[in-house]
Amino acid sequence: MMRIFSLEEIKKSFFTCLWFGFLTFPIMVVRVNTIEDVVEWRWNNLIIVVFGSFFLSFLWRYMIERKEAGRKKAESGEAEKKPLVRRIMDNPRIYRPLLAAVAIFVLSFPFLFSSYQTNIMTTALIYVMLGLGLNIVIGLAGLLDLGYVAFYAAGAYTYALLNYHFGLGFWTVLPLGAVVGAIMGILLGFPVLRLRGDYLAIVTLGFGEIIRLVMENWNEFSFGPSGIANIPRPGFFGMDLSLTAATNYIYYIMIGMVLITIFFVNRLQNSRIGRAWIALREDEIACQAMGIDKTKTKLTAFSLGATWAGMAGVIFAAKTTFINPASFTFLESAIILCIVVLGGMGSIVGVILGALVLILLPEYLRAFSDYRMVLFGATLVLMMVFRPQGLVSDVRRVYQFKGATEKGE
Amino acid sequence: MEYFFELFFSGLTRGSIYALIALGYTMVYGIIELINFAHGEIYMIGAFTALIVAGVLSLLGFNELSILALAALAAVVYSSAYGYTIEKMAYKPLRKAPRLSALISAIGMSIFLQNYVLLAQTSDFLPFPSLIPDFHFLEPIAHLITSAEVVIVVTTAVVMVILSFLIKFTRLGKAMRATAQDKDMAMLMGVNVNRVISFTFIIGSATAAIGGVLIASHIGMINFYIGFIAGIKAFTAAVLGGIGSVPGAVLGGLVLGWTESFATGYVSSDYEDVFAFTLLVLILIFRPEGILGRSTTQKV
């Protein structure tokens, strides 16, 4: 434990706050109004920055110290304490009733809350699905895909365009969205997968931006920045649904989709394929030396991840009934990345939690909504520095054997 | 032919700016093998600082030349300070972590800084005063090249020469090259690795700030988002030339500038950014070591 309020520490914090006061001075304090030619001095911001950084710097150093201590502990072989979420999940006495309560809450949600709330929840669920999909690529296979939004856009445009030109319905296009996502995953994945990790990130970012820019400029194909409107909501056996009913209907569709996603991703991650992904993330060379085909394994991860994004795109188009390229910027990819990083790479429960926290919090706490993107950025940095495994770290499956599983035989 | 020269000079100008920003990428990558995603934001903060300082000074009635000098100085100082702080907070604690962790942290930093400027200043485009004085001797060819363009090209050349000199002949440069080769070894040999890395960020940020001031006064508009696109393009330039190499960054910047300029001039101006991104994707796929780079064999 460090003595937080020793003179030495206070001195350090004092200099830190002076430094940040200096650093943020022009941007935070001065604002030049070039139209009326006046300078606005916002001294209160300076006071906030100085005091804020003075106190936060204690916290920062304390956290760094704790992390170092934790690392030393791990090196000396001491087992880490199980995190709270993991303890809950390991105990059927707790998690069964909890799961039942969540299920009841989720199913009755549209009846308890307004359709505005239901809509927000549906959005959050779409992000859960996107997060779970990207989790395959980043969390399991360790491929930093910064252009994930391209597959989401592909799904959305597939539905919008097929509906516009050929009148195809939601349920027909939903599987097609998955197929388009998968094919695009393979097409884009093939050339980039032999690249090293950080180059792969930049190339996927480039692809994502190229696709968005093409959508913005190729008016004949995608109707440019004005986008496509009047996309029909999902049909319910040919019935016309009222707006509220349609909102609820999409909500339940989304619940179903998320359950299906969880079901399949869970199976994948404890299968031969899933193990190969994780091995690839851990050590590419050892992985190949164990007989795993690097390219093929990466390609499956890339295109399976894209499959979920394609389907999520179709649902997104059906939900908002209007799409344009502005919905598919790099920031969208960054938000999904943030969900995976916050929740915990490789962990399904973590990603669900991450999506709900990051999407719902800014919606419900108005104070947050302005600072949404600043907080996303800060979250990425802070998680990497202090808790790279995320809120819920991935735990490997435990196998039971008759007889000889006792420790210390 | 006139049109060709016009495009040629505008490409040269653009390319010089990309080169100035690319230098920061290349130096940081050369030393800690990190794509400093927030580098574009440092350039943007440099431009904003210059704008704010110039605005305040012109209201106080300073003359043009002193505004130019002080605004540029403030931009360089502040960008360097931001570069230094970012490294200390977001990258240094991750030096032993997997490379993707540091990259994600850098992306987070980039998003954070963009929105920090957005919230503290504005999301609107702000008019940027033209700080560069007119050169009268250029009048006969003024329709081809402006004095701002001349200043940009000359500044880039000077900065590149200074940097090459610094890396080749000074003690700091030697320490930088040693650190780039092998951090642990350099440390054993008495190089203060932390200080070398800090210096690299400071120098890289300072060149980015110079780029920021020049391009802002050339184009006359800035907003919080200019760093992102410029950052990716500069990264393209760095990779194009061979990441880690100073002349490579300049060469890459120029190639990219001309590609963009001629492609938008002769093909289509709608797809300006698409050309740059396509070039980036192609170069990374087909020649990731760049024009001046050497391919390396992975160690086992």
Next chain:
Amino acid sequence: MEPILEVNKLSMDFGGLRALDAVDLDVKNGEIAALIGPNGAGKTTFFNCITGIYNPSGGDIYIAPPGKKNGNRPERINGIKPNHVTKKGMARTFQNIRLFGSMTVLENVMIGRHCRTRTGVAGAMLRLKSTVREEQDLVDFSYGILERMGLARFVNDLAKNLPYGAQRRLEIARALATEPFLLLLDEPAAGMNPQETRDLVDLIVRIRDDEKVSVMLIEHDMKLVMTLSDRIFVMDYGKKIAQGKPSEIKNDPVVIKAYLGEDVDA
């Protein structure tokens, strides 16, 4: 006895540097062969070439897996990918341990069987009968290997939390799971204490006798090499300078010179 691995005039250049210079070498079925030499002699480069991590600049690598029904005609494997080399029956360990740290011990061994199992994406998602059966066989098989390697008590631990000696053994177990005919060990005793080294000698003999896998190893521990090997190959500066039985190598003046340097008596 037919050779199961035959290497002719293998060369490897890095830029201007010749790391391997026309190396001839062969391993016979049921043999324990050792590759020794001073640091930087090119031993690991040799392993990297024959396991497909590097593409050799010249020469030929032939393998002839034993016990094939339709005769074992040698097959040339120059420049094929590492995963194909493993599939054809040569598996290796690494000088600096390269386990999958955040996977369990059992899963590390299961990864070794990746190329002997078939479940694809559809099988994994639908969990077909054949998948379930394959998975169960895989778990049983892998557990069996762990038992034989004395690692069964670690089965569900994360690989990175194992003691050092156990990590080395786990790497061998993982390689054995690929069902190789030839196991390539890169400095298996490095960093081990004397007791661990003695256990390792027993283990390698058991691998040859019980698992029927031939072994080729790179090692600096001369006592281990001399007691264990049937034949020894000596390399220096990328060239093979000697080969023969331990007793011959021990007294070979060329080998002694390579190890001790020329000016030792000066």
